[in-house]
Amino acid sequence: MTFASFDGLQNTVKMNEYMLNLEQDVRTIQRGAMLLERTPGEDWLYGLGIDFTETTTTGSHKVFKWCSPFPDYGDIKTKSKLPAYDPAVSLGIGRNGYLPTDRSIGSSSSCNGDGLATLPGYDTSADFPKSEITIDNEIGYIVFESISGRAFFYDTDGELVNYQSDGGQSENVVNFVLTIDPLGVGRTRQFVVNNLSGKISSLVL
DSSP: OHHHHHHHHHHHHHHHHHHHHHHHHHHHHHHHHHHOOOOTTOOOEEEEEEEOTTHHHHSOOEEEEEEOSSSSBTBHHHHSSSTTOOTTSOTTGGGTTSOOTTSOOBSOOOOOSSEEEEOSSOOOOOOOOSEEEEEGGGEEEEEEETTTOOEEEEETTOOBSSBOTTSOBOSSOOOEEEEEEESSSSOOEEEEEOTBTOOEEEEEO
16 A cells, blocks of 8 residues: 555656646747747748647657748748738648648757757657546647747648638637546646637646
């Protein structure tokens, strides 16, 4: 019984550390998007993002830059209400307004050309607690828009969540909700990022 109690306590500590690190990472990425620093020669960035597609199985996540093919702000796709979206074309046609997940996050950290690039300086490794992680609505990615810091969600195929084909917001808007359930003793925890506002909260259920 003593060993089981100690093991449960250790796992609770790991869960707390895991959730704290996750919250710090997401807040840092959001702040970085709002302050937007590009290295010399880089193209405009649509935003900074986090890839959660492996989180439910490994507990890890990746941080990336979403690069545009434009050298600077000014093209309609850089200044429309949705990242990489041309309002003259329906959302999703030719992946208009969608995250280019067909192009895997490369090892290069420089934004030159349309695609995803590594954001260096982030170690997302963690001492994964004994738990089950789930993410609502099959959301696989969060992108924080450059300058505004607004939060946009994409499913595991890179399709924009919460928006209709004309670019208008859907009636039933969902938030990013990550739930971590301990395998054994302990309380369930949730990590939430609100659509658009990017408001972040952590809950113990």
